[in-house]
Amino acid sequence: MPTFFISKRAYFILLLALTIGVGAAQLALNWQIEKNVYAENNSLLANQAQLRSDILKRELSSSEHHVRFLAATPPIQGIVRATKNNGVDPYDGTSRAQWLERLQVIFKAYLLANPAIAQIRYIAAANDGLELIRVQREAANIVIVPAAELQEKGSRPYIRETLALGEQQVYVSDINLNREFGEIEQPPWPTYRVATAIYESERQPFGIIIINFNAKALLDSLNSNLEKSTSLILSDQAGRYLIHPDPKLPFKFEYGDISRWQPSSNENSTPTSNHIFIDAKTKQHFLFAMNKIPSGSGTQQRFFHLVTTKDIADINSTIFNRQLSAASIAIISYIVCFLLLTLSWLLSNKTLIEQRLKGDLQALIQGSGDAIITTDRDGTITDWNPHAEKLFGQDKTYALGKPLLTTIFEDSYQPTAMQYFKSVLTEHTKPQFEINARRINDNAPFISVTLSPILLGNDNLAGVAAIVRDISDQQRLHKAMLNLNKQLTSKNRELEQFIYTISHDLKAPLVTIKGFSLRLEEEEKDNVSEKSRHRLNRIISNVDQMNKLLEELLRLSRIARSDIQYAKCDLQSSVNKVLRSIESDINMSAAKIQLTNGTCSVHSNETLLQQCLQNLISNAIHYRADDRQPIINISYQLTQGYTCIQVQDNGKGIDKQNHETIFKLFEKLEHSGGSGVGLAIVKTIMDKHQGKVTLSSKLDEGSVFTLYFPEATTKKLGSINANETD
Amino acid sequence: MQTNLKPTDSLSIMIAEDNLDHAELIADALYDCSPQHKITHLIDGAALLEKLSDADPQDLPDLILLDLKMPRLNGVNTLKKLKSSPSLQHVPVMILTTSCTDYEKRVCLALGATQFITKPIDSTTMASYLCSLSLSPW
Numbered sequence: 126m127p128t129f130f131i132s133k134r135a136y137f138i139l140l141l142a143l144t145i146g147v148g149a150a151q152l153a154l155n156w157q158i159e160k161n162v163y164a165e166n167n168s169l170l171a172n173q174a175q176l177r178s179d180i181l182k183r184e185l186s187s188s189e190h191h192v193r194f195l196a197a198t199p200p201i202q203g204i205v206r207a208t209k210n211n212g213v214d215p216y217d218g219t220s221r222a223q224w225l226e227r228l229q230v231i232f233k234a235y236l237l238a239n240p241a242i243a244q245i246r247y248i249a250a251a252n253d254g255l256e257l258i259r260v261q262r263e264a265a266n267i268v269i270v271p272a273a274e275l276q277e278k279g280s281r282p283y284i285r286e287t288l289a290l291g292e293q294q295v296y297v298s299d300i301n302l303n304r305e306f307g308e309i310e311q312p313p314w315p316t317y318r319v320a321t322a323i324y325e326s327e328r329q330p331f332g333i334i335i336i337n338f339n340a341k342a343l344l345d346s347l348n349s350n351l352e353k354s355t356s357l358i359l360s361d362q363a364g365r366y367l368i369h370p371d372p373k374l375p376f377k378f379e380y381g382d383i384s385r386w387q388p389s390s391n392e393n394s395t396p397t398s399n400h401i402f403i404d405a406k407t408k409q410h411f412l413f414a415m416n417k418i419p420s421g422s423g424t425q426q427r428f429f430h431l432v433t434t435k436d437i438a439d440i441n442s443t444i445f446n447r448q449l450s451a452a453s454i455a456i457i458s459y460i461v462c463f464l465l466l467t468l469s470w471l472l473s474n475k476t477l478i479e480q481r482l483k484g485d486l487q488a489l490i491q492g493s494g495d496a497i498i499t500t501d502r503d504g505t506i507t508d509w510n511p512h513a514e515k516l517f518g519q520d521k522t523y524a525l526g527k528p529l530l531t532t533i534f535e536d537s538y539q540p541t542a543m544q545y546f547k548s549v550l551t552e553h554t555k556p557q558f559e560i561n562a563r564r565i566n567d568n569a570p571f572i573s574v575t576l577s578p579i580l581l582g583n584d585n586l587a588g589v590a591a592i593v594r595d596i597s598d599q600q601r602l603h604k605a606m607l608n609l610n611k612q613l614t615s616k617n618r619e620l621e622q623f624i625y626t627i628s629h630d631l632k633a634p635l636v637t638i639k640g641f642s643l644r645l646e647e648e649e650k651d652n653v654s655e656k657s658r659h660r661l662n663r664i665i666s667n668v669d670q671m672n673k674l675l676e677e678l679l680r681l682s683r684i685a686r687s688d689i690q691y692a693k694c695d696l697q698s699s700v701n702k703v704l705r706s707i708e709s710d711i712n713m714s715a716a717k718i719q720l721t722n723g724t725c726s727v728h729s730n731e732t733l734l735q736q737c738l739q740n741l742i743s744n745a746i747h748y749r750a751d752d753r754q755p756i757i758n759i760s761y762q763l764t765q766g767y768t769c770i771q772v773q774d775n776g777k778g779i780d781k782q783n784h785e786t787i788f789k790l791f792e793k794l795e796h797s798g799g800s801g802v803g804l805a806i807v808k809t810i811m812d813k814h815q816g817k818v819t820l821s822s823k824l825d826e827g828s829v830f831t832l833y834f835p836e837a838t839t840k841k842l843g844s845i846n847a848n849e850t851d
Numbered sequence: 852m853q854t855n856l857k858p859t860d861s862l863s864i865m866i867a868e869d870n871l872d873h874a875e876l877i878a879d880a881l882y883d884c885s886p887q888h889k890i891t892h893l894i895d896g897a898a899l900l901e902k903l904s905d906a907d908p909q910d911l912p913d914l915i916l917l918d919l920k921m922p923r924l925n926g927v928n929t930l931k932k933l934k935s936s937p938s939l940q941h942v943p944v945m946i947l948t949t950s951c952t953d954y955e956k957r958v959c960l961a962l963g964a965t966q967f968i969t970k971p972i973d974s975t976t977m978a979s980y981l982c983s984l985s986l987s988p989w
Contacts, residue, residue: 663872663875666872667872793922794922794923795922795923
């Protein structure tokens, strides 16, 4: 059992912390990814730029090397010397023409060996820059231009610029499209010139060696094998495009276009910071790395901008993809952590609930006022609570491991108990039975035992629980109560018999009194005074009154003692019989008697039902209000297992304080001819039916008596055998 | 100052009794004691109290005979009302009964009844009760 619990609060705090943590980590990671991707791209672009720059530098350096090599060949200085010495080289006697011829051969061989070279010229500073030698490539041939076709190039800036350079310094021109006679040659091809000055003496230049290179291969090689989605921009120092991802832009300046590369800084970019430019036309953002590559030397040094670029959209797409991957991992991790956390919370909740349940159960079992014993399937005791120790006088250590039945039950009850136990095992019943416990210290408590299956799930029986209650006291009380009841019934019967007997026996002397009084009246009527006759009449009248009382009492007694027979009695016909028997009273009072909601069947003794109705109707007539016609409504209602018959009148009504009294024997509220027995009889009859009679009434408004007859049931009604003689 | 009555005196006596025969028998006994007694019969306690509530102080009776078991207002409750009324509490009350329990007897005496008379009563016994009656003059 784990000892840690995650409370609901802790769970939500951890969940919140997890969410915030993962969110923050994701944000930090996103930032880092962005930074890394930019750094990678900066590095990539810088490498690319460096690589291309190296190519360009090597090529330029190689170009310079070519021109220096040619400048260092012997015919160059031979021509200078021969020119100065009237056409003959004083050094070895070689003529100028011979030197020129040799140089032409060298130039031609050089063109042959270097396909990138389009033209090599030796131009003299004198004679307005007259070309001394021009060897050029025309289609597939290498042509040495004849002397007659050589031109004066003194006006060209490259002559001036080259001549302005010091010894060993090299002029490198911009790269532009090759022109013939001022017009761009078709198809256009890029070219640049590399030249160096030839000095006849210190400070006195003789002319220049100039090589025209076809830059196409160079530019192509620079622009080839670029990394995916990177582009190259090459511009000269004026920012004019030589290479550009937009194929229309390179050399467009030759046609008057003024768009230029205008970097924010003229310096080489550093990989640590992002350099971004915005394409003026497409508004695309590009990351770039720029190298500044010097060309030429001395005062005429120029430079190129070599720029590698990458579309920011591409970079952002890479960033987004990486962030997406990172986010996926974060989300998966988050879900895993969430599930783990939730699972541990649920588990811990479950554990908590289980522990709580266990605690509750222990408290219930330990604190129970009943003995609670559990057994395994074999009936071996596995638990024995403190009350069991008390009830059976054995402590837990003694009881554990012993068989339940022989431990707690009296030997003679073993077979019965075993049957109950088996029924629990096989049918999972929960039998309850009362039995004698095993005797301890001369005391065998009477116990109530409930056996209950201990189920794992629905069907898997793990054992049996026995809940044992000491009911010795209840048993004693129950027996005492039964005994008392018996005595009470017997006393009641005696009392009823007594009333019956005295009522009956009192009638005998009464008959005698009346008999003699009548005799006296008859024989002495002429001899006694008026007063005495009156007194004699009063005697006879009182005897009659007492006789009537005794009759009522006997009737009451008979009802109480009789064993009544039930039948389905029709209310209408019972009422009709009653009305016939008291017809004269009804006529005299002009009472209106009606059944308001028809008839019903009443489960009762018909005679007694009629008796009740007669007493109630008679009372209603008798106690009518003087100022109105008596109206008596009889109705019925079925409620909660009773057939209720209501007798409602509009008579004088009964004061609330007398509602109970009037049902008592000989209670009268008025000076009337009544005996005070009528309602007592109604009550007795209703008691006899195991029903009741209720009254609701208001003075001067009328009364409602309600008879509650229980509906027919199968239960045996309490009865006392009739035992009357007359 | 108290005086003992003589049987020949003329007393104003009220009887509250629902049984007319009983009332007649008591009236006869009183008449036998002295024909001068002024006897008023009332049908029950309620009628008695009604009568007394209308009466002038000088018309108050010298003695009230009260039956216990009466409809409307029984003897005990009538006695309670009599003894709780400032003008009536001095009138002596005798209880008429055919049979009564000790408990009823104790209650009535505690409430201030003067005497218990068991019915039926003959004139001699009635006379002795009247003689033993002490009346405060008013």
